[in-house]
Amino acid sequence: MTVTYVIDGAEVTGLESFWQVIGAAVNGPGGYFGSNLDALADCLRGGYGTPDDGDFVIEWRRHELSRRALGQEETVRTLQRRLERAHPDNRAAIQGRLDAVRAGGGPTVFDELVRLIEEEAPGVLRLL
Incomplete structure (x- = not known):
């Protein structure tokens, strides 16, 4: 069964808030899922809250708001x-x-995050 993690683009107001938002989406309030690009890549490879079988999706809702904030x-x-x-x-x-x-x-920072997610976990990211 696919697990869906939701990022609300309105909550991403800068890079620091992105780390908080994705951490909370995957591992609950105060959770961790990277704090820089290398750490995010490690997390996307598994073992940091995502299912062992890799069956998950990241829905980045209202991503256009994040695109501007991370522009x-x-x-x-x-x-x-x-x-x-x-x-x-x-x-x-x-x-x-x-x-x-x-x-x-x-x-931009947004472009780098999207590229990294798509490279490390192909097919996982849905920009909505």
């Missing part, structure tokens, strides 16, 4: 924070992504 402005903010903490060898690449996003190009 260019949030992407710039996220990349700026990443740049501040980055190893010197990685700064040029992050700065390049930041410059591209500021110019209106490149993937």
